[in-house]
Amino acid sequence: MSEIRGSNILITGGASGIGRLMALEMAHQGGHLLLWDRNPETLETTCAEIEAATGKRPRGYVCDVSRRRDVYSLASTVLQEVGHVDILVNNAGIVSGNYLLDIPDEKIEATFAVNALAMFWLTKAFLPVMIRRGRGHVVTIASASSLIGVARLSDYAASKWAAMGFDESLRFELRRTAPFLCTTVVCPFFIDTGMFSGVRSRFPRLLPLLEPQAVAGRIVDAVRKDKARVVMPWIVRLIPLMRVLPVSVFDAIATYLGVNSSMDEFTGRGDGQ
Ligand SMILES: NC(=O)c1ccc[n+]([C@@H]2O[C@H](COP(=O)([O-])OP(=O)(O)OC[C@H]3O[C@@H](n4cnc5c(N)ncnc54)[C@H](OP(=O)(O)O)[C@@H]3O)[C@@H](O)[C@H]2O)c1
Structure with a gap:
């Protein structure tokens, strides 16, 4: 069991969306929150909200996690200030939501930098102290x-496949080198946070847009119980099994389920993030 109460918990992208909700929940359960986000105003608002709700103010840090040097520099400041991080939640993410030829190169690079590479820098920064303390x-x-x-x-999914490969490889590595440490990977379908505004599910009973509070609650619960993987909703767990089918059948099922038209009406946050 990973204890929330009394633990130092760092959440990237913790100022909004499910990062904010996980922070609120973990603060209610007695965790000491360290929130990293790129926007000082939303960060301040969320820190104030959590303080009002729990009586304990999280430490908020402004950081663009796609900047490797900034991540390492802030991580050493954080380690000086609080000594260690017990639970690291690599949550910050962005999406372009366009056809490959319509995504500017810089946006593809940014998507990989935030959704995939940042977790390498954050984890490399905090893992050594976790290993030394025998807990993390x-x-x-x-x-x-x-x-x-x-x-x-294409860019988002590829960056998230990278995240999945990162988690699985790290899990195997830690079994050999530091078996007392835990990992959890979370694979949710679309969540109603605004990041994917406009997306549609063809079969909402089978594949509902997920409710952010419920997702945050499931993740916190999984962390407490040291679950290695969380996939939401349950039907998404069948996807790896479908890969034994011929590609033409796999593609036909995915298309019938509306997977490949789900982004047709996507608007996202409309902020060109
Ligand atoms: N929403 C979904 O349907 C869905 C489904 C599956 C997985 N996920 C994943 O869940 C995670 C959270 O998603 P969400 O829906 O909660 O998104 P969200 O509401 O947009 O929150 C993401 C947070 O990350 C921050 N952020 C983005 N780029 C950053 C950077 N370079 N440095 C620091 N912070 C940065 C954002 O700041 P700004 O407000 O300034 O952008 C925002 O506060 C993401 O990894 C996402 O890919 C989401």
Whole structure:
């Protein structure tokens, strides 16, 4: 069991979306929150909200996690200030949501830098102290699109497959080198946070848009119970099994289920993030 109460918990992208909700929940359970996000205003608002709700103010740090040097520099500041991180939640993420030829190169690079590479820098920064202390948990927020490609998500899905590969390889490495450490990877279908505004599910009973509070609660619960993998909703767990089928059948099922038209009406946050 990974204890939340009394633990130092760092969440990237902790100022909004499921990062904010996980922070609120973990603060309610007695965790000491360290929130990293790139926007000082939303960070301040969330820190104030958590303080009002729990009586304990998280430590907020402004950081663009796609900047490797900034991550390492802030990580050493954090380690000086609080000594160690017990639970690291690599959560910050962005999406372009366009056809490959319509995604500017810089956006593809940014997507990989935030969704995939940042977790390397964060984990490398905090893992040594976890190993030394014999205690720690690394959480990777991946996606259902870590398991299946989707039209208009080529950069996003590829970055999330990278996140999945990162988690699995790290898990195997830690079994050999530091078996007392835990990892959790999270693969949710679309969540109603605004990041994927406009997306549709053809069969909402089978593949509902997930409710952010419920997702955050499931993740916190999984961390407490040291679950290695969380996939939401349950039907998404069948995707790896479908891969034994011929590609033409796999593609036909995915298309029938609406996977490849789900992004047709995507608007996202409309902020060109
Ligand atoms: N929403 C979904 O449908 C869904 C489904 C599966 C997986 N996920 C994954 O779940 C995670 C959280 O998603 P969400 O829906 O909660 O998204 P969200 O509401 O957009 O929150 C993401 C947070 O990360 C921050 N962020 C983005 N780039 C950053 C950077 N370079 N440095 C520091 N912080 C940065 C954002 O800041 P700004 O507000 O400034 O952008 C925002 O506060 C992501 O990894 C996402 O890929 C989401």
